[in-house]
Amino acid sequence: xxxxxxxxxxxxxxxxxxxxxxxxxxxxxxxxxxxxxxxxxxxxxxxxxxxxxxxxxxxxxxxxxxxxxxxxxxxxxxxxxxxxxxxxxxxxxxxxxxxxxxxxxxxxxxxxxxxxxxxxxxxxxxxxx
Numbered sequence: 001x002x003x004x005x006x007x008x009x010x011x012x013x014x015x016x017x018x019x020x021x022x023x024x025x026x027x028x029x030x031x032x033x034x035x036x037x038x039x040x041x042x043x044x045x046x047x048x049x050x051x052x053x054x055x056x057x058x059x060x061x062x063x064x065x066x067x068x069x070x071x072x073x074x075x076x077x078x079x080x081x082x083x084x085x086x087x088x089x090x091x092x093x094x095x096x097x098x099x100x101x102x103x104x105x106x107x108x109x110x111x112x113x114x115x116x117x118x119x120x121x122x123x124x125x126x127x128x129x
Contacts, residue, residue: 010111010112010113010114011059011060011113012032012057012058012059012060012113013057013058013063013113013117014057015034015055015057017057017113017114017117018030018034018055018056018057018058019055020121021058021117021120022055022056024120024121024124024129025058025066025120025129027056029058029062029065029066030056030057030058030062031058031059031061031062032056032057032058032059032062033054033055033056033057034054034055034057035053035054036053036054036055060112060113060116063113063116063117063120064116066120066129067081067092067116067119067120067123068081068128068129069081071094071101071104071123071128073100073101075100077096077098077100077101078096078101079094079095079096079101079103079104080094080095080096080097081093081094082094082095086108088110089108089109089110090108090109090110090111090112090114090115091105091106091107091108091109091115092105092106092115092116092118092119093105093106104119104122104123104126104128106118106119106122
């Protein structure tokens, strides 16, 4: 369940995305959390000490910190991160200027957070994180 704030301007991962990323990324890389409340989760920044129940989540800035600018293969070939925005949709692509790497790209998303999430999943599946 996402909060109405999340639907207006998605600046952090959803609960579902957060649970998946918690299996992939270092937990200390998360910079926000959902606090379990009586009615619905609230997005909180800061100390979790006042809550018994919470799920960590990542802001857009924290997700970007997890994406390397450059990927290198065993032969020293490099691929570089590109951020594309066209017609209010976002896409992330790792491209090799020399054509030695096959591009790794996300679908196009209305929210930049979703493109970052997908790229982290791709890199994890390829053992590139």
